[in-house]
Amino acid sequence: MKIIRLILLILHVGIFFLLVGMLLNAYIPPKVFPWFNLLSLGFPLLMTGYILLTFFWIISWKKRAFLFLFLGLLFFNPILRWVNYSGHKSEEGNFKIISLNAKNGNLGVKNIETFINAQKADVVLLQEYGGYKxxxxxxxxxxxxxxxxxxxxxxxxxxxxKLIKSNIEHSNIYTTQTDIEVRGKIYRIINIHLQSFKFEKSMVKLNGNNEKDEEKVKNIVKRLIPTFKIHQEQISVIKKAVENSPYPIILAGDFNSVPNSYEYYHLLGGLQDAFVKAGNGSATSFHDYKFPIRIDYIFTSKSIKPITYKVDRSVRISDHYPVIATFKLSK
Structure with a gap:
């Protein structure tokens, strides 16, 4: 039993340091060391393992449980970016926005129209909407x-x-900024679609064949690392637009990045995550893989008050769920 506990202790310490490495995404860009960004992809599994092992030490009546509980506070905010409970706000919003990666309208433009028309939103942002459909x-x-x-x-x-019009190497990825006048005040909306990893489900599904699975993992990493570096370039352009904006910002869309990644930390800088402020439950927005993935976001200037935030899992009009949020804009 002592040997098992020693192995579990080493595993627990190892997971802790991997999670700390993930936090370094706030400081170290992919072009310097991209491997920390890989850790953000595994955060749900790493955090689940950390919590289960902490409970193991608690029920084993080991003093180290208190140490791991205390150290676990470092990951409180990272958890809230995936799963949150902000409660119900008594205020009502006066501005509603929907963001959706439409998967090129492959599941039906009419289905998307029917859903969005029922929501009565003030602004709708589409990514991958299907060329000029x-x-x-x-x-x-x-x-x-x-x-x-x-x-x-x-x-x-x-x-x-247009803020970003990628060259052939980076593919046709665009980000735009749109200024709208709402009740006499101007707001700047930045609609984002960062570089895609261009994965197909078959490319990431492991089948138990060691050699083939190893080759798949290598191919995944080969796609991830260069894309992280492209994201760094694109984020630099977007951040400059945010910092130079004379108007309050709404930054939303498909970031192709998970919470606690380099992309998340550096796009969030100076803004607020509407899900953290007003969301309840899980923020997972991409449902094509059997793994919790949040890559769709709505960030805003702090002068814009989030009232509600919802990932609508009642419809499947794309491989992404629609993200719907309401805000209180000053009159």
Whole structure:
């Protein structure tokens, strides 16, 4: 039994240091050391292991349980970025936004239209909406868009421009900024679709064949590392736009990055995560793989108050669930 406990202790300490490595994404960019960003992908499994081992020490009446409980406080905020309970707010929002990666409309443009029209949103942000497919949302005007992202608004558009137009190497990934006037005040909306990893389900599904599975893992890493570095370049452009904005910011879309990643920390800088402020339950938004993945977000300036945040799992109109949030804008 002592040997088993020693092995579990070594495992627990190892998991702790891996989780600490993940926190270093706030400081170390992928071009310097990309491996920390890989750890963010495994956060749900690492954290689950850490918690289970902590409970093991508690029921074993070991003093080390208190140490691991205390050290576990380092990961309280990282947990809230995946699973949160903010309670119910008595206030009502006066601005509603929906963000959805539409998977090129492959599951039906009409299905997307029906769902969004029922929500009566003020602004709709689509990513991978399907080239120049036509979407018609009640009461919403379509802004001049790109081949990847589109913005629909019920409010007056006062400005719009492309922030990122990737070259051939980076593929057709766009990010746009759109200025809208809401009750006499201007807000800047940045609709994001960061570089995709271009995974297919068959590429990440392990089948028990050691040689083939090992080759798949190597291929996954070969795709992840270069994409992390491309994200770093794209984030630099977006952060500059956020920092130079004269207006309050709403930064939303498909980040192709999980919480506690380099991308998350550096896009969040100076903003707030609406899910952390107003969400309840899980923020998992990509459902095509049997693994909790949150890659869709809505960040805002702190002057914009989040009231509700919901990942709507009642519909499957894409491989992403729609993200719906309401906010209180000052009048």
């Amino acid at each position: 036509e979407y018609h949302f009640d009461g919403l005007k379509r802004v001049a868009d790109t081949a990847v992202v589109a913005v629909f608004s019920k409010f007056k558009i006062v400005g719009q421009k």
